[in-house]
Amino acid sequence: MSDPIFFSPPPQTSLAEIAAFAQAEIVRGDPDLPIAGVAPLEDARAGMLVFFDNVKYLDRLAETQAAACLVAQRHLTKVPEGVAALVCKDPYRSWALVLARLYPDALRPAPVYGPIHGDARVSERAVVHPQAVLEDGVVVEPGAVIGAGAEIGAGTVIGANAVIGQSVRIGRDCAVGANATVQHALIGNRVILHPGVAIGQDGFGYSMGAGGHVKVPQVGRVIIQDDVEIGANTTVDRGANRDTVIGEGTKIDNQVQVGHNVIIGRHCVIVSQVGLSGSCTLGDYVAIGGQTGVAGHVEIGMGAQIAAVSVVNDTVPAGGRYGGVPAKPVKQWFREVTALKKLAERGGDA
Template identity: 55%
Template sequence: MHELTFFPRGDGLTLAELASLTGASLGEGADPALRIAGIAALSEAGPQDLSFFDSKRYSAELSATRAGCVLVSPKNVGLLPSGMPALVTASAAIAFTEAGRALFPGAVLPTPATGSHGVSLKADIHREARLEDGVTVEAFASIGPGVEIGRGTIVGAGAVIGAGCRIGRNCRIGSNVTLTHALVGDRVILHPGVRIGQDGFGYTAGPAGLVKAVQIGRVIIQDDVEIGANTTVDRGGVRDTVIGEGTKIDNQVQIAHNVRIGRHCVIVAQVGISGSTTLGDGVMIGGQTGINGHLTIADGAQIAAVSSVAGDVPKGARWGGTPAKPVRDWFRELMTLSELAQRGRSPRKTDE
């Protein structure tokens, strides 16, 4: 069977063009006319591929690579194999990302699964929905009454857009997404299986058991947000759930009702954020972290992976652990426990 690729190579770019694009400089002896058509890891790259090196742990792969060119920082130029063409830049990883976007522009945004554009005859669109010109709706998508969708947006196969929702321009609504009680800005990406706007987990204990509370808020997703596959965002109970512009959310994240997330935050896979918690701008949350409800994590704070946050986190702080605390305190505790375990005695035991 022939090799199958979902992102075919184009004509590529010369080293001179890549240098101009990324702000890199040509390494000694590099041919500015050398054409690069793809990107690959050091161990898998071929003569037409661009790779990058930014950690000495990959020195063996660097010495054996067949890459046509390697992006490298000035401090690592001396580790390159003799005769290896290089582009020298302060940040090889950032330059590699920019080059990849230029070489494979079709991979930057999700495209229609069927490869076709326009409104499918198999889609169910309510007569009171309003779609601007240039909207794509794939087969078996369902769009309810009062929905408004801006031009350039793609609604994937099997997606459900509930009554009254608003979706801006140039958005990507993945296959089998459900979107209800929500207002969505421009250039938003919702990957397959995302659930937006369902009621949150809200109950009041009564004499006869738990009584379900109504959830009458909305979800507001601002411009340039990206939400990974199978993530859930509950609508607000008595205030809106809000995700600020530019925020990136990984797969399988749970965001509860009334949560407010600031701008340009990063939330990694399997994070759970309980109700009525507020995240400031630029907050970063590591994977598998749990955050209690009614907390504030202030601007620029960072939480290490697999942590449990039980209290407010100050601006710019770096916390981790269970319960989460400043990273220095957390590391000090871990070192103390490790030393005690190695000595095989408790801190209360004294020498006789």
């Protein structure tokens, strides 16, 4: 079996160029030192760049064969003598900046099928309604369906078997992954929807009763602002009687559920398997750890952080750091966990 290379090796780059990309300072090493690529600490060989920001991997740093390392000032003395050192404020962020320059094709999903018959941009095996409007440069891969009245901006790629519903609006330079579905939605520019994302389907709304449950029609939309990225198999329900909104720059991981009428602010980070119940509101820059549930109609204030595997069932103030079940300020949560541990240990000695 052959061993394909999915991302082309970058051109050889000097250490000085890497420092410029990373917004870092060369404190040890030849600025003309050639850098041929990147690697993890344990796999690096001559000519490779690595980064270090977690003390759990000190042993791997000590043994690395890399040519150069991005590192914070506080860990500079841990970099082996034979390795060039580039000091930066946040090594992981600097690493991201370098990767973006060396591997630009990895920043957004690539077309699955590849070039479509030379200059053609719309596959003959796609179904595009005559009333759909596609700007120049839109790529539509085989099996995709684009409904009547849909409008799609220049530079956007619609992946294989994706479905774009009637009257949907998608901005410029977006990527809609294979098998994604988009309905009842307005999407801004530079939005990335990974494979299997479902946008704009019914929210979960029923009037429950002993004689049966009456479905409540969901008549709102989904509004996704610029520079949002949504991970594979995440679902975003359309609003019930107003819009579900995801603010600009927000990043959502795989397998997240966003219920109807949810408002997510700008530049939030929501990790895998989070569930946001209907009508909850997140302020700007909120971060929520994986497998956390947020109850309906709850508000989480700007800049708040929620620990993984928590249950948020009440208001979280701006800047709050909460965790646990139910979620509470982390200091209180840690005290309770410690007290419970001590109580259990005493019980075991009895």
